[in-house]
Amino acid sequence: MNRALKITGATRLYPIIGDPIAQVRSPETITEGFGTKGMNAVCIPVHVPVDRFDVIIPPLLALGNLDGLLVTVPFKARMLPFANRLGTTAQSIGALNALRREADGSWTGDMFDGHGFVRGAQRKGENVGGRRVALFGAGGAGSAIAFALADAGVRSIHVIDTNAERSAALVTKLRQAFQEGSFTPATEMPGDADMVVNASPIGMRVDDGMPGAIPSLSAGTLVGDVVITERPTALVRHAIAGGCDFVDGRDMHAGQVDAITSFFASAAKTATD
């Protein structure tokens, strides 16, 4: 951070809520994003104990200088009823990770996990349009990324998950939401894939291998991995070995900071206390 953070009485609040909370990065990264946009605003960690969620959230939203909220595990689905309107991704997935107060006092929510991934790729000069994607993981992150990739115009997505019902359910939702693009549940990576994305937790532990059987990759293949680790995951090392470009968890987070601070800033322009 090259700007000195300064909190004054006039600073606007954008808490990130979760349980636990100590591991989140947004207080640093989103606050830096606000600084870049010239907003006198701060993202603070707010630990909402899971059994007190319903009593804490309504009064939290009633604070006079709270203009938005970031949402992490385990509240991304439970926050839905607090939004007066939802972006298309949040609506399709049934979860949100950002909520902003509009000038009229109403709340708009959307899900940026997937947009963050796509924007993170774009920040590195990558184009995802037209690609044939093998996506490992059909949970929350996988669903958000699938929707963002479909929205960005990929040609096809094969969804691979150890839970076959979950991959089938995601494919059904994708087919309902998008006219274009081919979406298929799969048990292994298709031979013609030119993009491989891990949206499963595999890679978080130091001794984890790859999220599935992945052959040697040609240099034109784009690799993505949502996992944030100190050292590259097995999948990212595999990408490097193949000479492939890659988008890792940090790139995705940087893309999210862009997407979410833009989402907040566009409402903040007209908001009043």
Add this chain to the structure above:
Amino acid sequence: MNRALKITGATRLYPIIGDPIAQVRSPETITEGFGTKGMNAVCIPVHVPVDRFDVIIPPLLALGNLDGLLVTVPFKARMLPFANRLGTTAQSIGALNALRREADGSWTGDMFDGHGFVRGAQRKGENVGGRRVALFGAGGAGSAIAFALADAGVRSIHVIDTNAERSAALVTKLRQAFQEGSFTPATEMPGDADMVVNASPIGMRVDDGMPGAIPSLSAGTLVGDVVITERPTALVRHAIAGGCDFVDGRDMHAGQVDAITSFFASAAKTATD
């Protein structure tokens, strides 16, 4: 501030609540005080609309990473019922401006407006013990300062307020709380005073004069003024003209930062999430 403020997921929260809130200085000064004490903690402004106080406070205190609260206008008296125990000053005055979570989850409140004034004087090398005080203003700030001065061993306090009932009530409380020291309601400054304190709002406006009729002061007189302004108040200018030492609103605020961060830090040592 010579330390770069950094908020992480593990940062502990100490909001200051008030309505309005944009004018408060504590987010800067108390946060800097935490840094000096090596605490990963931040004071953030929280605007609690006055009509939603009762619904907001209980869930606010239920946040898992909130370890204390600062309280400003108009909530200093309304916060009392949320404390499980009170310091003697808060108890006598019926108001608090700081509340901390103890290791067992209970809440301790106290009032530091007066301690801040006395500590601000001490930070400038002044000794208040044994002084004969003329105190202008028997409201919240005046009451807190009177108790702190009595606690610090002044010889006498003459309490001067445009509202005679208010000065009489404060004197009664002082007499109940302290065996030593002489406390008298007054309508003007006594001739033998060697300390003059303004705890009234007079001086906040640029064209304000002094809080009452104050003759030329001898150099040994200590002058205090709670008002925080860009330029010295009429009373402080009067002190400077007489060659007197003085404690102004900024000195008092600096003393409060010391007192309040020490109050918070002593509980934080044993607190857990």
